[in-house]
Amino acid sequence: MRLPSVSADVKLTGTPFFVLAILLLPLSIGLLMYLWNRVRGPQALRFGARLLMVVFAQLTAVTLVFVVVNNDNQLYSSWDDLLGTGSHVRAVPVPPPADATVAANGPDQPKVVQQFTSVDDKAVPKDVKTTELKGRVSGVDGEVLVWTPPQYDDPAYKDKKFPVVELLVGFPGSSSAWFGSMNVSKQLAPLMKSGQIAPFILVSPRVVLLEGHVDTGCADVPGKVNAETWLARDVPQMVLDNFRAEPGPEHWAVAGYSAGGHCAARLAIAHPNRYHAGVSLSGYNDPAGESDSLTAKDPHLREVSNPVYLLQHAQTPPNVGLYVTGKKGDGFEDALALQKNAKAPTAVTPVEVNGPHLTSTWEPLVPQVFTWLTQTIGKTG
Secondary structure, eight states: OOOOOOOTTSOTTSHHHHHHHHHHHHHHHHHHHHHTTTOOSOHHHHHHHHHHHHHHHHHHHHHHHHHHHHHHHOOOSSHHHHHTOOOOBSOOOOOOOOOTTSSSSOTTSOOOOOOOEEOSOTTSOTTOEEEEEEOTTTOBEEEEEEEOOGGGGOGGGTTOOBOEEEEEOOSSOOTTTTTTTTOHHHHHHHHHHTTSSOOOEEEEEOOOOSSSSOBOTTOEETTTEEHHHIIIIIHHHHHHHHSOBOOSGGGEEEEEETHHHHHHHHHHHHOTTTOSEEEEESOOSSGGGSTTBTGGGSHHHHHHTOHHHHHHHOSSOOOOEEEEEEBTTBBHHHHHHHHHHOOTTOEEEEEEOOSOSSHHHHGGGHHHHHHHHHHHTOOOO
C-alpha cells in the first residue's frame, strides 16, 4: 500500500520548511524550560510529560540538522523520495535491441518533443530547465534537468551542435544536486566563455526510481526497472530530439559521483555506441559498495554489473576513456583495478584525491574533470 504524499505546499527543500525548522528549535527549548516545573499531576504523569518535551526538543534539533545537510547535499528532493513512497516505473517492458547507430528509438519513431520549465529549487540557477519525460523504451517516468552553454543562444553558433555530458548523482540523491551543491554550471560558464573549456550541454536525469529506498544500480532488472535503458537510451534520445546536440558517441560522456560514479563507469563501458568517456568520482566497482543496491542483492547481477567484469568479458575492448578519482579506501583501488583490466583502445586515468565522501570533495574537481572531457569529447569540427 502506498502512503499518502505530504502536501506539495510544504516542499522538503523549500524556504518555508527551512524557516519552520529553524523556528521550531528555540520554540521547543523555550517550551521545555517554561513548562518543566509547571507540570502538575501524579509523578508518572509529570515524568511522561517532561519526557515528551525532551523528545520534542531533540526531534526539532535533529530535523534542523537534517534540513541543513539535505539542502547542502541535495540528497532528497521531495517527501516521496525521503519517505521512499515514490515510484517512477510505469512499466517494465523488455527493451528491444539497441541499434548501434542511434541513441534509442530509431528513425521510424516520432521525435520526443518536450516542454521545459524553470527548476522549482532555489539552489538551482534559473538558466537550468527541467522536463517530465515518459521513457518510451524503458517505461520509466522522471524529471530531466538540462543546461545549455553560453554559446548555445549566441547567433554566431546558431548552426553549431554541442557535445553532451550526462550527470548522475549518488544514492540517495536529487537530480538537482549537480547544479546545486556541485555548482557545475556556475563553475563552468565563465570557463566556457573564455574558451578554456568546451561548451557542453549538461543533462541530469532522475536516478532514484523505485519505492522503498532502493538503488537501481543503473541496471535493467527484469520485472523491476529498466534504469539502464532510461539513462542510456530514453534520455539521450530526448536530448537529441530537443537540442542541437552532437549525435555521435565521440561527443558524449557520462559522469557521476559515489553511486553515480559506479553507474558512469558501467554505462560508458557497456555502451561505447553512446558514450566515448566516463567519469567516476569516488565510485566503486562492486555494486555492494551501495548496501541498498538492487544489483548487489543478486549474485549474478552483482557479478555482471561490475565494470571490471565488463572490461574482462567485452568481445572487443570498448573505445572509451575513463577518468576515475578516489582516495585510498574510497575508490582509488577501484580506479587502479579498472586501469589494470583495460586494454587498448580503453584508457583509464586514475586520480588520487583526499577528502570525505561528500560533494564538498567532488565540487572542486569539476574544472579539472571538464578540462579532461574537453580533450576527450569536446573537440568538434
